[in-house]
Amino acid sequence: MNIYDIAELAGVSIATVSRVVNDSPRVSEKTKQRVRAIMEENGYTPNVFARGLGLDSMKTIGIICPDVSDSYMASAAFHLEGRLHEYGYDCILCCSGSRQENKEKYVSLLLNKRIDALILVGSTYAGEGGDDRKADYVRNAAKTVPVFMINGYIKGDHVYCAFSDDYGATYDVASQMIEAGRRRILFLCDSHSYSANQKLAGYEAALKDHGLPVLGDLKLYVKNRIHSVRDILLERRDLNFDSVLATDDGLAVGAIKYANAKLLKIPEELCITGFNNSALSICCDPELSSIDNKVEELCAITTDQMMAVLRGEEKPVAQKSQVPCRLVKRCTTDF
Amino acid sequence: MNIYDIAELAGVSIATVSRVVNDSPRVSEKTKQRVRAIMEENGYTPNVFARGLGLDSMKTIGIICPDVSDSYMASAAFHLEGRLHEYGYDCILCCSGSRQENKEKYVSLLLNKRIDALILVGSTYAGEGGDDRKADYVRNAAKTVPVFMINGYIKGDHVYCAFSDDYGATYDVASQMIEAGRRRILFLCDSHSYSANQKLAGYEAALKDHGLPVLGDLKLYVKNRIHSVRDILLERRDLNFDSVLATDDGLAVGAIKYANAKLLKIPEELCITGFNNSALSICCDPELSSIDNKVEELCAITTDQMMAVLRGEEKPVAQKSQVPCRLVKRCTTDF
DNA sequence: CTGAAAGCGCTAACAC
DNA sequence: GTGTTAGCGCTTTCAG
Numbered sequence: 001m002n003i004y005d006i007a008e009l010a011g012v013s014i015a016t017v018s019r020v021v022n023d024s025p026r027v028s029e030k031t032k033q034r035v036r037a038i039m040e041e042n043g044y045t046p047n048v049f050a051r052g053l054g055l056d057s058m059k060t061i062g063i064i065c066p067d068v069s070d071s072y073m074a075s076a077a078f079h080l081e082g083r084l085h086e087y088g089y090d091c092i093l094c095c096s097g098s099r100q101e102n103k104e105k106y107v108s109l110l111l112n113k114r115i116d117a118l119i120l121v122g123s124t125y126a127g128e129g130g131d132d133r134k135a136d137y138v139r140n141a142a143k144t145v146p147v148f149m150i151n152g153y154i155k156g157d158h159v160y161c162a163f164s165d166d167y168g169a170t171y172d173v174a175s176q177m178i179e180a181g182r183r184r185i186l187f188l189c190d191s192h193s194y195s196a197n198q199k200l201a202g203y204e205a206a207l208k209d210h211g212l213p214v215l216g217d218l219k220l221y222v223k224n225r226i227h228s229v230r231d232i233l234l235e236r237r238d239l240n241f242d243s244v245l246a247t248d249d250g251l252a253v254g255a256i257k258y259a260n261a262k263l264l265k266i267p268e269e270l271c272i273t274g275f276n277n278s279a280l281s282i283c284c285d286p287e288l289s290s291i292d293n294k295v296e297e298l299c300a301i302t303t304d305q306m307m308a309v310l311r312g313e314e315k316p317v318a319q320k321s322q323v324p325c326r327l328v329k330r331c332t333t334d335f
Numbered sequence: 336m337n338i339y340d341i342a343e344l345a346g347v348s349i350a351t352v353s354r355v356v357n358d359s360p361r362v363s364e365k366t367k368q369r370v371r372a373i374m375e376e377n378g379y380t381p382n383v384f385a386r387g388l389g390l391d392s393m394k395t396i397g398i399i400c401p402d403v404s405d406s407y408m409a410s411a412a413f414h415l416e417g418r419l420h421e422y423g424y425d426c427i428l429c430c431s432g433s434r435q436e437n438k439e440k441y442v443s444l445l446l447n448k449r450i451d452a453l454i455l456v457g458s459t460y461a462g463e464g465g466d467d468r469k470a471d472y473v474r475n476a477a478k479t480v481p482v483f484m485i486n487g488y489i490k491g492d493h494v495y496c497a498f499s500d501d502y503g504a505t506y507d508v509a510s511q512m513i514e515a516g517r518r519r520i521l522f523l524c525d526s527h528s529y530s531a532n533q534k535l536a537g538y539e540a541a542l543k544d545h546g547l548p549v550l551g552d553l554k555l556y557v558k559n560r561i562h563s564v565r566d567i568l569l570e571r572r573d574l575n576f577d578s579v580l581a582t583d584d585g586l587a588v589g590a591i592k593y594a595n596a597k598l599l600k601i602p603e604e605l606c607i608t609g610f611n612n613s614a615l616s617i618c619c620d621p622e623l624s625s626i627d628n629k630v631e632e633l634c635a636i637t638t639d640q641m642m643a644v645l646r647g648e649e650k651p652v653a654q655k656s657q658v659p660c661r662l663v664k665r666c667t668t669d670f
Numbered sequence: 671c672t673g674a675a676a677g678c679g680c681t682a683a684c685a686c
Numbered sequence: 687g688t689g690t691t692a693g694c695g696c697t698t699t700c701a702g
Contacts, residue, residue, distance in 0.1 A: 385680040
């Protein structure tokens with residue numbers, strides 16, 4: 001059943017059918033009704049490929065993240081898909097891992113698929129270790145379709161970034177820890193992404209602003225595996241810390257396990273905060289205070305901006321949108 | 336840059352270029368090389384829409400799950416995407432929730448998008464509460480494209496199901512509990528899906544086979560929220576149980592929290608098992624023994640079968656593939 | 671307000 | 687081994 005069949009049944013030309021499908025105003029209400037009825041009866045739906053060929057768009061958005069099995073990204077994917085679907089778009093989801101080569105491959109693959117826009121979830125796409133040129137492939141992609149980053153920032157034409165205030169979040173938490181009497185805050189981290197660097201910067205700034213030294217051995221970079229974090233902490237007897245600021249809940253739970261293993265009282269002897277406010281934080285014992293970085297809000301901002309861009313609205317949309325984080329206090333902090 | 340441009344630059348016809356693109360054997364190696372070089376130079380990639388129009392396929396697989404932010408489904412999405420990508424397919428991901436109406440809507444939406452195959456993740460698509468007709472929309476979809484279910488089963492032409500042996504898993508665990516001296520096993524569940532029913536059946540069969548009564552009040556259906564599970568258990572003082580068989584790790588963690596709140600010794604006074612072997616199970620305290628239901632393996636089976644079907648291979652592929660589960664023993668069991 | 675016809679870029683059957 | 691050509695189903699001028 002194609003447009004010709006409908007045209008014939010309705011006794012009009014295919015042009016008219018097409019106009020009805022696209023709800024063009026230049027068709028009389030009467031014929032619209034008639035054609036619509038016939039389409040309904042015959043369960044006609046336009047062929048998306050033919051449509052794509054003509055319009056050069058299939059109303060699909062490409063989403064790339066390193067790994068959807070990560071709860072933060074899974075949550076992002078969920079919210080993005082839900083909202084985009086409401087706007088009539090579908091999502092192609094890709095998991096690129098974190099190797100530069102694969103990220104680039106996926107981006108070009110999606111570009112070839114003629115997506116209408118690209119969403120990059122996670123700050124790994126903003127270039128690691130401060131090397132800004134590693135994000136050039138993103139800027140290039142942005143020459144073809146608008147690119148939206150979630151929780152990362154790079155400067156570039158047609159790239160729109162929404163991220164949480166990781167700097168402010170760690171600055172505040174570290175400050176509160178210090179003001180509550182903590183002097184040796186362990187910064188526990190698992191990456192060198194844009195976001196991780198922001199968190200580090202907030203932590204360091206808080207130390208400085210409170211007249212505390214920034215010590216290299218209190219910045220610990222480890223793999224994000226609960227047991228391995230616990231074991232590393234157990235082994236590193238040289239480390240001397242009275243609090244832990246972790247950049248991810250998994251790391252923080254590792255610290256909790258460490259404290260429990262050493263029979264340290266939480267939060268009295270060791271105060272701990274995590275990041276992402278994930279399911280892990282209410283699962284562990286004691287339950288973890290965690291910084292909520294508001295994925296859902298980032299997704300909302302992103303999709304709204306995207307629609308504004310795709311619809312070519314007048315007023316320019318912000319290329320940088322920051323949303324504040326919020327510490328959800330549970331049992332591992334005493335401030 | 337389209338096929339005509341390349342043809343002109345290479346001094347051949349578009350047919351030849353097309354043949355080169357599709358690596359047809361009926362082109363001389365020499366011209367292949369030449370045409371390829373030109374395509375390379377000009378960064379040519381065939382237009383997927385035009386291609387789709389001709390072939391009626393864009394090499395995309397539709398994946399529907401109730402909610403990717405759930406760790407089981409996120410993990411499934413991750414593995415499926417990874418494997419399908421290796422086979423040259425992309426994935427359109429949709430989260431349908433669990434309302435019948437939305438499931439049907441998403442299925443027809445994807446069908447209109449001319450996906451090459453459909454994957455349904457989660458047993459909710461197999462019809463709830465044993466009403467098999469609720470799965471008719473799946474059978475209908477299967478008239479258009481092959482349908483693959485992960486962790487659910489319905490009978491139907493062109494629908495291929497891979498699921499874990501939930502029945503066997505709960506049968507075994509319940510049996511072991513009983514043989515270890517437990518007499519009152521609480522069955523903790525949050526749904527009436529195909530999979531949940533299998534688990535229940537396994538549990539009940541184990542009780543019967545060991546001469547134990549199947550008690551209605553030891554089958555508890557609750558919402559899958561850790562704290563609410565704990566609170567319900569705390570409130571239900573009438574409930575008398577010495578072990579918990581939960582159909583999801585989240586539920587099991589709720590039971591752990593309950594035991595901890597009542598200062599019950601785990602596993603001595605309360606032995607607990609979860610399901611899915613998720614991150615939660617190593618996060619809680621004590622760490623949870625959990626049934627690993629092998630998502631990755633299900634995904635592998637599914638994608639392999641799908642390729643066999645899509646390639647129209649000779650030998651028929653199984654419509655029912657069951658993989659055994661495995662109890663990962665941690666600290667909440669003593670058998 | 672409606673119709674005719676020219677693409678959109680590619681595939682594949684058919685010639686040579 | 688290569689070229690010609692007719693679709694694939696829709697959108698969109700351009701006429702009327």
